[in-house]
Amino acid sequence: MVVGADVRDVGDAALVVAIGRWREDALAEAYRRHAGAVYALACRVLSDGALAEEVVQEVFLRLWRQPDRFDPDRGSLRAFLLAHAHGRAIDALRSESSRRKREEREARSTAEAGYDLEREVWDLAVAERVKDALVRLPAEERRAIELAYFDGHTYREVASLLGQPEGTVKSRIRTGLRRLQVRLVTYGVTGTGAEP
Amino acid sequence: MTHDELQSLLGAYALDAVEDDEARDVERHLRECPRCRAEVANHRETAALMASVGAEAPAGVWDRISAALDDDPLPDTAALAPRPGSPRGRRRLPMRVRVAAALGAAVAAAVAVLSVATVRLDHRVGTLRRTILASPAAQAATAALIDPLHRDVRLTSADGRLAAQVALRLTGEAYLVDTDLPVLDRGRTYQVWGLAGGRVVSLGLLGATPVFAAFRVEDTVTQLMVTSEPAGGVPAPDSPVLIQGLIPVRA
Numbered sequence: 215m216v217v218g219a220d221v222r223d224v225g226d227a228a229l230v231v232a233i234g235r236w237r238e239d240a241l242a243e244a245y246r247r248h249a250g251a252v253y254a255l256a257c258r259v260l261s262d263g264a265l266a267e268e269v270v271q272e273v274f275l276r277l278w279r280q281p282d283r284f285d286p287d288r289g290s291l292r293a294f295l296l297a298h299a300h301g302r303a304i305d306a307l308r309s310e311s312s313r314r315k316r317e318e319r320e321a322r323s324t325a326e327a328g329y330d331l332e333r334e335v336w337d338l339a340v341a342e343r344v345k346d347a348l349v350r351l352p353a354e355e356r357r358a359i360e361l362a363y364f365d366g367h368t369y370r371e372v373a374s375l376l377g378q379p380e381g382t383v384k385s386r387i388r389t390g391l392r393r394l395q396v397r398l399v400t401y402g403v404t405g406t407g408a409e410p
Numbered sequence: 411m412t413h414d415e416l417q418s419l420l421g422a423y424a425l426d427a428v429e430d431d432e433a434r435d436v437e438r439h440l441r442e443c444p445r446c447r448a449e450v451a452n453h454r455e456t457a458a459l460m461a462s463v464g465a466e467a468p469a470g471v472w473d474r475i476s477a478a479l480d481d482d483p484l485p486d487t488a489a490l491a492p493r494p495g496s497p498r499g500r501r502r503l504p505m506r507v508r509v510a511a512a513l514g515a516a517v518a519a520a521v522a523v524l525s526v527a528t529v530r531l532d533h534r535v536g537t538l539r540r541t542i543l544a545s546p547a548a549q550a551a552t553a554a555l556i557d558p559l560h561r562d563v564r565l566t567s568a569d570g571r572l573a574a575q576v577a578l579r580l581t582g583e584a585y586l587v588d589t590d591l592p593v594l595d596r597g598r599t600y601q602v603w604g605l606a607g608g609r610v611v612s613l614g615l616l617g618a619t620p621v622f623a624a625f626r627v628e629d630t631v632t633q634l635m636v637t638s639e640p641a642g643g644v645p646a647p648d649s650p651v652l653i654q655g656l657i658p659v660r661a
Contacts, residue, residue: 238479242472249467251458258461267471274475289451293458297424300457304426344459352592362427363457369422370429381418381596388421388453389593389619392548395456396587396621399552 226291234281241278248292249274252299259303259366269306273299300363307366347397355390358383411435413443420446424453452548547622551577551585563634565655572653574620576634578627580660586616586623591652594618594638601639603647604631615643632657 221229221243232240252273256266273295277284284294348356354376361372373383416439422428423436440447554560554577563576563584574589591600600616602625614625616636627634635654637647 238476241479242476245467245472245475249471251462253467253471255461263468267468270467270471271475271478275478278475278479288447289455290458292462293451293454296458296461297454300461301426340459340462344462348460350590352590354592359425359460362422363425363460367427368429369427372427382593384418384422385593385619387425387427388418389621391421391424391453391456392619392621393589394460395452396548396551398456398459399548400555400588 227286230277230281230284230286230291233278241274244277244291244295245274248295251292252295255296256299256303258364259300260306265306266303269299269302272302304366343398343401344394347394347401350397351390351393352386354378355386355393358386359390359394362387411439413439417446417449420449421453424450425457547624550583550624551587551622554579554583554585555587561658561660563655563657565634565636565653567653574636574653576655578657582626582628584613584625584627586620586625589620591620591636597641598638599641599643600652601637601643601647603635603637603651604628605633605635606630610635610647612643612645627657 221232221237221240224232226244226247229240229244233244249270253266253270256269257263260266260269276298277295284291288294351359357376358369358372361367361375362369367375369383369387370380372387373380376383416436419428419432419436423433426433428436436446440450557577557579559580561578563578565574565576566572572590574591575587576584577587578584586602594600596618599618600620600623602613602616603610604613604627606628607630611631613627613631613634616623616625618641620636633654633656635647635651637649637651639647639649
């Protein structure tokens with residue numbers, strides 16, 4: 215972006231360059247675009263709003279401190295931020311102190327089985343397509359991906375939860391993700407909100 | 411770990427669902443394998459799309475972030491820009507003022523480099539699609555899909571519960587672009603067959619995880635079928651047909 219340009223008008227990659235030049239308005243704009251998704255994912259993994267807020271804060275402060283860790287050649291900003299958020303949420307989840315919370319959460323999530331995408335969405339059209347692609351996955355692949363990604367289990371834990379061989383779960387996660395990707399491409403969903 | 415073993419972990423790794431020692435092995439491998447790096451990047455994009463629901467960031471968090479910036483040391487941007495001396499307050503000045511306040515031709519040169527980098531970055535946002543489709547198999551399959559002359563072959567099971575879509579180009583290149591076929595156990599593979607002049611001929615093996623699988627279809631073939639066979643395949647179909655479909659005639 216050129217000097218003085220309105221940060222609302224630029225793409226994500228240019229936004230990160232502006233963040234590298236200490237432009238707080240650029241960080242605020244990145245926050246406006248992606249913090250909702252970051253928060254939603256952290257909430258879903260942690261089932262704890264206060265912990266999820268800490269994750270959001272950590273994710274955007276790291277973007278401020280180390281903007282050059284984002285490489286636009288390796289994917290979108292949204293995916294980069296969510297991958298960091300997911301990693302931080304998993305760390306919190308797997309730490310000793312949260313074991314009790316996790317047990318409560320597991321008891322609860324069995325009661326809430328089924329896919330919940332009924333919340334407000336940042337882009338209804340995209341969310342609808344993602345939902346459609348997810349429900350069309352073979353059930354065992356979808357279950358393995360959800361248990362790993364949203365519930366924070368390792369593939370070994372997923373294998374023991376589902377009573378399936380570890381190798382099978384590993385390949386179900388990988389194949390399910392590839393299937394989802396190709397379906398989303400077929401549906402014309404290829405980005406994650408990079409454009410303003 | 412062998413390359414195959416590492417590769418089999420990439421989906422779980424992208425979802426932070428591997429053990430710490432496995433994560434270290436994968437990370438070491440990713441540093442030297444662009445193909446696996448691209449696969450992890452693809453999985454993360456897909457995961458990001460799954461997570462892209464839930465609109466509003468919680469109120470108050472931005473204020474905490476903004477307050478933290480004031481106490482923050484300079485951002486780590488050594489690779490991108492010169493480091494001015496005094497961090498506090500400087501960040502909030504408009505860029506123009508900061509450039510004017512900075513000294514020397516080195517700064518001007520750095521700004522020029524930055525502008526070039528910025529144009530390059532802007533361009534990359536527009537070509538995000540390319541990044542997402544970085545895997546060669548996905549690229550070839552997508553190229554077939556967007557080719558206006560390709561034909562879609564719909565394959566379904568007799569009970570309608572399994573389906574697949576094959577994109578067939580005029581050249582005879584065919585790609586399984588979408589399917590419900592489940593992952594097979596170790597030691598099994600999907601095999602695709604063509605019906606040509608009343609004879610069933612093997613068109614190739616699709617592997618145990620058939621997404622993006624490629625094979626060739628000769629002009630004489632009118633119908634496609636898929637079976638599950640022992641790894642390595644068989645010369646003639648030995649198992650019930652799982653899904654099948656007629657190839658539409660050329661427009």
